[in-house]
Amino acid sequence: MVASTLFWNLFDEYVLWSLFVGLLTFGWLFHHSFWYVSSEGEKYDNPDKIEVGVFPRHNDDMKLEVAWTILPFILIVYLTYISWAPLDAVWTSADGGMHGDECEEGQSSNNFLDSNSGAVVSECYHIIEITGKQWVWSFNCNPNEDAWRGDVLPDRGYELATDICDVGTIAIEGYGMQPLLSLKAGETYLAVMQSEDVTHAPWIQAIGTKEDVLPSQKTTLWLPMNEVGESMILCTEYCGDAHSIMSAGLFVHN
């Protein structure tokens, strides 16, 4: 289950408005479909002069039509507004954004959950690398210039402590032997990602986020880990035969 305050804040607000719109629409629908029913043998008065071959009389009301153009529009503007702020958390800059700059050796992110926005703010972040290929994920806690295509990542000059980031393998029933990524709660990671063949996308189910992994360019994904737990990473961009069991374990520990 997703443990992202950002997600659930938005979701709850959207569900609330959905219920409002749904109750309004369905209430209206049920009322009219039981109230304005023709009874057997009734002679109706044909207010719009409906007759074959005659364009019937207009049935409109400018005020009402404008009203239900403007009111939904206001709701849309509001929903856009509340969806706008979390964009910062999704795409914040890697240079002094919500997650600061890359950590110095031994420095911790000290994640802080902003309960208003649901976003996680951190002092600094750690860069890790995720590589997809048909049909395995591979993780690298210490990417350096020797990495595939070695063009973007400068060597940070030290190796991450294994309690902050560690890579192993895990047997997951049904999926077989799969890679395991161990991260630390309270730390924020920036995953720099690439693919060796076709498009993949790691779905980090623990925090409800994903981003495509492409063969033609590097992509990035913020991983602010706050909750301890064991979860899975699946592939969510169709990549061929074994797409559905291309997976990995994710352990977040204290």
Added chain:
Amino acid sequence: MMKNFIHSRSLVVMTILIAAMVCTPLVSSFPTGISGVKDSGCNCHGATTSDSVTPMIVGLPEVYNYSEVYELTVSFTGGPSTPGNINLGGFHLWASEGELSVVDATVQQYNPNEVGHTEVGNDQTSWTVVWTAPATDRNVEMILHTNSVNGNAGDGAGSSGDEWNKITKKINAPILVLESANPYVVLSTLIIISGILLIITITYIFYRTNPDSFNWESFEPWIADWLTTTDHKKIGTLYFLAGMFFLGIGGIMALMIRIQLSVPGNDFLTQDQYNQFFTLHGTTMIFLAAMPLINGFANWMVPLQIGAPDLALPRINAMSFWLQPVAALLIFTGVFSGTGADTGWTGYAPYIVSETAHVGTTMWVAGQIMLVASSTLTGVNFLTTIAVMRAPGMGWMQMPLFTWSILVANLMLFLSIPAFGVGLVQVYLDRVIGTAFYDAASGGDPLLWSHLFWYFGHPEVYVVIVPAFGVISEVIATSARRTVFGYRSMVYAMAGIGVVSFIVYGHHMFTSGMSPTLRFVTMLTTMLVAVPTGIKIFNWLKTMHKGSLIYRTHTLWALGFLITFTLGGISGMFFPSMAMDLHFHESYFVVAHFHYVLVGGTVFGFFSAIYYWFPKMTGRMLDERLGVLHFLTAFISYNGLFWPMHRLGIWGMARRHHTYFISTEEAMGSLPAEAAGWNMFISISAFLFFFSNFILIANMIKSVIRGQKAPADPWGGWSFEWMTSSPPPTPSFPLDDLPTLRDANEGHIANEPSAIVRWFQGLMVLDDNEEEAGH
């Protein structure tokens, strides 16, 4: 003579082209190569095998586990090899699947699936290699060749006197994979069975039309008429039948998918089969079921509604239709041989051009190109017809709303489908002659496909839903005995949806690595879609106000549409909110949403259309009691089928996954334990929904055989189609006696052309006198 000669020459050219198209992808993708180690073996010492040599592989499992690493010991006994010889022996090992790798210097690797001994390694009779099992379900075959060497190579005698032998080992996949049948047997069996069924059906229908003249003399012109017809009503019927047929095929595939997903870790389908089923389910439902159903009604009703004798280009119309069955055959070709397209209906690059995608993908692409041609011709035809063939008295703003919806849909389709066509041609060239539009290693850009596809794909889903809006507008107004509320805002809302559809497609690419600026812009525009859609829903509701609603089956479907489409619209609002979409993207929440709008919207809309216009099309009424039964069973099972998918998506069920595993106390899975029960519930509902639609089929058959005769205007509609008899004559309206539309809004402001319209009309219509003056 000359004409015959030209014909035969073009026939030859056509035959060569078709042969080339069919052969090229087959040869280049022959799975084992023309000849390989599998047939010819290693560099074997001696011409024939020798029974005295016994090769062995130790360490192989009966059934492998996905991606597990096995250490194999390859050895042989017997033959002239005896300790003390200069050389003892050699081997060659080939595996059909998985990867072989080397652990020491005695073995070398030729290919990922092919290893042999090295110079150092020819002094022994046993070697160690490592085999990594495939990550997917494949039956694996391993072939081992061993040479038993007498060691006379040092004396210059080469390999004379050496002996060799080979063995073949089979390792089964975790899920039992059946040996694929001979594709030609499968294909020809299917063709023969379908052919026999088709002949029986056609003969029976012909018999029913006139039992007295059941002979070849009257059958031949009857069938020739159907095959060569250019009458919009007959082509409409053909479209309709094709659409219903493929709705059934797509439904059967959906049932296969649901059987596979009914319990966690199911092995009813292999991953490979599952991937083909969901690809073809999507392609079939969108392109071969929904589009032909819409075209069927558009063909039937647009000329009738605007008072035209036929479409503007009847022969182009026939061609549009006949491209479709051929395209369908191409799209399905791969399945008959077990290698159907497995790319998803979106066919994302670079997977679609990669070697791992199935051979059938090429044929799937070719079929889609034909559908693009068909849709383009249809677009030209309907735009022309609606623009120039409206009856006297019918201005743009007096067209029935169904005609408006077809106009908007075809305009969208006509403007968007070229992008898809271009993308498909590029993919076809990439796959067949090795261009590099989408090959990242050669500088191609995989994101280009996503852009081209969704620039088409998003308008396409609106092309499928907008005609349903038209149907619902007609049905609700007629059933409530009112004019549809806000006719003009309905038209503007549809046009608004048409315009907005072109600038929202980026929301399919929120996780694609596309520039965040573009994602942000499409987030804003996507939110906007709710406004015109909301206007339409509120207008439909207001139409019932102070009306006098008569409950017919088509009314029930229209009200059902209002519920399901509103639910689908509301769930659609969750996606443009980026932080939520990052979780929802490619999950079952998406599957739930688009089935709510495509089944609850388009299919329900067209079920409504069937009950509404069937009497007009056949002259027979449908049975209302069966209709209500169909509505109740289908509506309830439909909601049981798709509603729980929302929850599954939030829990973390991914789409396009052939199976899923639940978390238990012992094992980690991607879903909570309740998910298994809900999936079973969904699968049962899917079967109920599928079979409930047979009530509709039974109803139609019953009606055609012994239905009540339908009057010209059974429901009390106003537009021209209700003016003609049921079924209408051919031509639908005589050219010298076209109907004239009168208007009940004498002096209403809506009838005055606005300044913009007058200016536009000045541009469009060139007066005869002016034309002459111009010369």
